[in-house]
Amino acid sequence: GAGVSQSPSNKVTEKGKDVELRCDPISGHTALYWYRQSLGQGLEFLIYFQGNSAPDKSGLPSDRFSAERTGGSVSTLTIQRTQQEDSAVYLCASSLVRGALGGYTFGSGTRLTVV
Amino acid sequence: DQQVKQNSPSLSVQEGRISILNCDYTNSMFDYFLWYKKYPAEGPTFLISISSIKDKNEDGRFTVFLNKSAKHLSLHIVPSQPGDSAVYFCAARNNAGNMLTFGGGTRLMVKP
Numbered sequence: 001g002a003g004v005s006q007s008p009s010n011k012v013t014e015k016g017k018d019v020e021l022r023c024d025p026i027s028g029h030t031a032l033y034w035y036r037q038s039l040g041q042g043l044e045f046l047i048y049f050q051g052n053s054a055p056d057k058s059g060l061p062s063d064r065f066s067a068e069r070t071g072g073s074v075s076t077l078t079i080q081r082t083q084q085e086d087s088a089v090y091l092c093a094s095s096l097v098r099g100a101l102g103g104y105t106f107g108s109g110t111r112l113t114v115v
Numbered sequence: 116d117q118q119v120k121q122n123s124p125s126l127s128v129q130e131g132r133i134s135i136l137n138c139d140y141t142n143s144m145f146d147y148f149l150w151y152k153k154y155p156a157e158g159p160t161f162l163i164s165i166s167s168i169k170d171k172n173e174d175g176r177f178t179v180f181l182n183k184s185a186k187h188l189s190l191h192i193v194p195s196q197p198g199d200s201a202v203y204f205c206a207a208r209n210n211a212g213n214m215l216t217f218g219g220g221t222r223l224m225v226k227p
Contacts, residue, residue: 004158031213033214033215035217040124040219041219042117042119042121042204042217042218042219042220043159043204043206043217044217045214045215045216045217048213048214050213056213056214091158091159093158104151104161104215105158106151106158106159106160107158108156108157108158109156109158
């Protein structure tokens with residue numbers, strides 16, 4: 001596609017429920033990143049996928065968070081047993097090669113609200 | 116421990132004047148620094164970058180300055196336009212080339 005597509009754009013969920021956030025990167029981009037932005041905060045790195053390599057999960061805040069990337073394309077970020085502190089905008093980005101300067105293209109994000 | 120900091124959460128500037136956005140970092144191993152611009156309900160978009168071996172990079176109205184000894188960089192926008200009103204994020208790339216670390220952002224408001 002022309003850009004990075006994320007769905008849903010908004011999600012309201014009850015505390016304790018599981019949620020899945022989807023990211024469709026730009027076709028051909030081998031690197032995919034998940035970040036989140038909590039209210040008034042900067043972008044916090046969560047996880048990074050590069051081709052078929054094992055993902056860098058060093059930014060995931062707890063074991064309730066997981067992500068997968070199927071077929072080197074679409075990625076799903078799953079949050080289990082959501083908590084109120086999980087409320088944030090979750091941003092996905094992709095790039096043609098890892099660390100491409102200026103080459104991170106971000107999606108519009110999914111705004112998650114846990115009530 | 117914030118490795119990239121933007122100490123000013125907001126900045127207000129008159130149209131036509133210069134906007135200066137500042138960023139400080141602590142990790143001397145970063146190899147590139149970038150500025151992203153974000154409008155509400157949109158993802159950040161790349162604006163300009165600078166290598167750690169340079170001290171200045173200019174692109175039209177946008178200039179980024181890097182002071183390595185002070186671990187400080189700044190983005191200058193001249194002349195500022197109302198359409199520049201957005202949140203600006205400073206980011207630094209690790210020398211493994213696989214991750215950007217972002218600052219907290221500065222909201223720029225350019226008044227007509």
